[in-house]
Amino acid sequence: MEVELIRLTKRYGGTVAVDGIDLKVRSGAYCCLLGPSGCGKTTTLRMIGGHETVSSGDVVIGPRAVGDAAPSERGTAMMFQSYALFPHLDCRDNVAFSLKMRGVGKAERRARALAMLDLVQMAHLAERMPAQLSGGQQQRVALARALVTGPKVLLLDEPLSALDPFLRVRMRTELKRIQAELGLTFIHVTHSQEEAMALSDLVVVMNGGRIEQAADPRTVFERPATAFVARFIGGHNVIRLPDAGEIAVRADRMRLGPEAGAEAVPARVVSIEYQGTSVHVGLEADGLGGREPAALTAIIDDGAYAARPLALGQTVPLGWDEAAAHRLSA
Incomplete structure (x- = not known):
């Protein structure tokens, strides 16, 4: 599903967190919002998902503007940095929880949850509790939970930041595999230049609430648009x-x-x-x-x-x- 941001702005009182940005992410692309802390990338992601209100401008997902729509009505799913798994539920029930809230029958939701766990290579641990999992395994369960409702756009807020460097590289490969296999649009927030270069089709470098450059990784590296991009990319x-x-x-x-x-x-x-x-x-x-x-x-x-x-x-x-x-x- 294509995502378009039109003059998207977010203000907190007199502070402008996102300053009238325009961006188009084609359907099926892997887009990384890249920049230092406080540049507006997470606020932008949360406005796309409906977890943050829009001050002005609009979010268009597919054929319709969704700036005022609830998160559940946008065709998006959010994978949060903290994973936020329910400690009292096993992996399968964690993944199935959102389906339960939507009234899906027990047998169907457990079957769909198991299929998602299989996609992220966690089906063999379906009955484990979150406390019995490593950080990388918890991340896979959180990813399965985000995908089980069948979103058209997956939003990822620094999903790899809590992992050790070796596991981070492995999970980059897994994210790219799953994105390609499902054909979804992924929009992924990161402060890691290496992560953005490795994963994305479209790198969006942000600074001070604005977009400094949006292009494919090779263009951003070979031809940085501004001094900020050149220095930040390294x-x-x-x-x-x-x-x-x-x-x-x-x-x-x-x-x-x-x-x-x-x-x-x-x-x-x-x-x-x-x-x-x-x-x-x-x-x-x-x-x-x-x-x-x-x-x-x-x-x-x-x-x-x-x-x-x-x-x-x-x-x-x-x-x-x-x-x-x-x-x-x-």
Whole structure:
């Protein structure tokens, strides 16, 4: 189901949490709302699901505007960050609970709940209580519970944030598999750049209640629209040139030493971090960041660095290919 936000705004007294945003998410897409805490992404998600009132603008799901509709009338389901499983019900009854509230008969709702648990690979633990489950298993049960009512749009509020890094990667794979298998529209809030890049077809970078950029992950990474996007996504240097405004250059496309080229500037090495396949070199360069020295990073292949290592405090030529520079909007 397609989701469209039209001049969507949320105010809390004199504070504007979401500031007149426009967004279209195509049917069957995996969309991630990405940004720092307080940027408006969770408020936006809650307005889509009807868990937060809209101050102005509208939410359109499929063919109709639903800005004033109850959550149960929107064709959406919400998976909350806390999972919020009922501690006194086993997995199957947790998943079946919303069907019970809708008057579905016991046999049917238990069968549908078991089918959803099977989809998330938890059918073998259907009779376990939530306290007997790991965090990852609880997350799967919460996902099954959100899906059992047959929503057209699934809303996920930081669903992976409570998991350890290894399990987080596994669950990313599972979310993508389930989304593709069911063909649903997923709208997923996260503050993790890596998570958004790995999961989404559409990345929506938010800042201060507004959308800074909405595009596919490769476009956002290769061609960040603004300095905020370049810095938040990571892997870029934002460089202020005296005559040409701000540009972004990927850290892995910076050149050090003899390869820096004729337009090289001197830069001081302030940090060296070994990352296995690469070495991240922190640098400071005058004249590239306004009044203060620019803090920059160059990512160098491990083999190239081993052949020509650097030392803290060393001054080296720093440059980049003109083709590697991407001009940023104001």
